Amino acid sequence: MQSGLKLRGLLVMTLLPALLLYSFFVIVPIFWSSYYGFFSWSGLGEATYIGFQNYIEVIQDPVFWRAFKNNLIIVAASVLGQVPIALGLALILRKSSLFQRFVRSAVFLPMVISTVVVGLIWGYIFDQEFGIVNNLLTAVGLEEWTRAWLADPSVNMYAVSVPIIWNYIGPYLIIFIAAIQNMPAEIEEAALLDGATGWRKLFYIILPNMWGTIKVVIILCISGSLKAFDQVFVMTGGGPAQSTEILATYMYNNTFMVYRYGFGSAISTLIIILSLILIGISQILMRKKD
């Protein structure tokens, strides 16, 4: 009917626009930034080749490693916060009654809210004078616990993690509910015959059967929380005194605020490498536990 040549022409023609767009904006930048990391460039005039100097400067900067540690705090907070909350809710949200569907919608709601708005609202919630957190603490008589949550370096990384946890529970909840609903009915029946009820059933039957899903969610949670930027940027911008700096804000502040594009490229490359290493490690660890 249609000749092979025509088919080939069609394939090229249909794939090319998407492929070009995707390569130019997603793939090329990765190589472009590792290349530009070898240059000193202010955005204007000539870029000068300086070898590994940028990369060495980043690696020797203690703020870079503090930012990396802060990123790990967000990852840990997300895994320890989002996964148990989503799992716990999924275990009690197994029916699709109107009330339970409402709970599900409420938990998912933050997913559609602009991250800038999320950052601003939580900035107010943590506000020292008029924030809800301090007001609630005062109301229950814990006045000595009140503080400037986003400014106090001993707590602000944890405070910053709370909105991120709040923001992304929804998808994990839906994944867990689907996993529970897809669990074969025989397993529950067998459990009933064996007399396993309540907590025993939960720990010996349901959770082991969900381990595969839990692992997937943990990996998703790690790669997802590595992408956090907007909320932190809006709430603190990485401050005060770089105490809430994460890799992305470190990159932003060292590039666009001071016009060091070569240096910023080197940071970007290191962010990609560190992210891929973390995702790789999490996948290996999760596989081993089988």
Add this chain to the structure above:
Amino acid sequence: MITQTQTYKKKSSLDFSLKAGLFKTIKVLFLTLFSLLMIYPLYWLITSAFKTNEEIFASPYSFPTSVAWENFTRAWEVANLGQAMINSSIVSVSATALTVFLGALTAYVLSRFTFKLKGFLVVLFLLGMLIPVHSTLVPLFTLMNSVGLLDSYWALILPYTAFELPIAIFLTVAYMSAVPKELEEAAVIDGSGYWGIFFKIMLPLSVPALSTVAILAFLRYWNEFVFALVFINDSALKTLPLSLAVFSDGFSTDYALTMAAMTIAVIPTIIMYVLFQEQIMKGMVAGAVKG
């Protein structure tokens, strides 16, 4: 003796149902509280948007006693939200249209044809979902600077589409692969070429998948912040999230104004959520799992 065991049994079942009832009450109570916790920040935002600054300070958590509409008109003017709304709409709608079209076209080829580089292409598109978006900011900034793309609608439309393509493609491929071969054959007999098959069969049959792609893409573009922050400098081109970010330092003490501006930005996404909830949930979960 017999009556004794009977009462004993009765008591235990009563005990049991009491316990179950108590458990259920605790469960409902807990779920209600948790839902309120999830919704509260948003509820607080929207109720505060209708208060005056004095009322926000005097009673920050109460329901507004009167409606301060002037917050909205003031926010609209001060933050130039009208222009931001137009910019956000232009960028989001164009990028969504481009995403749906390119995604559908690529998904058609990937799902209905076999060719040498197909496996490679699939891996390439999957790879894109692993890359943290912010790590491409600097190279994209310099790349777009060198071709003169910065400070234009294209500076957002093109990268938005590029980064959304993997999800769009994979959501649509899953759908198109399920279209029976016979439909294609019938179309060929009717004299349709590949384009005919694409426009007359594949596109109409994939509408459910494509509408999910469109809704997700639109929400993401409407809310997107980092690219806009770095690629747009011209205040006439600022999108909504960018205009709101001004409030994080400039006007942050004018609470009523800030709350009203945020409410204006959030309302469209909430309306979309109410209308397309199931699609949004399923689509976001499918997108996350693929990534």
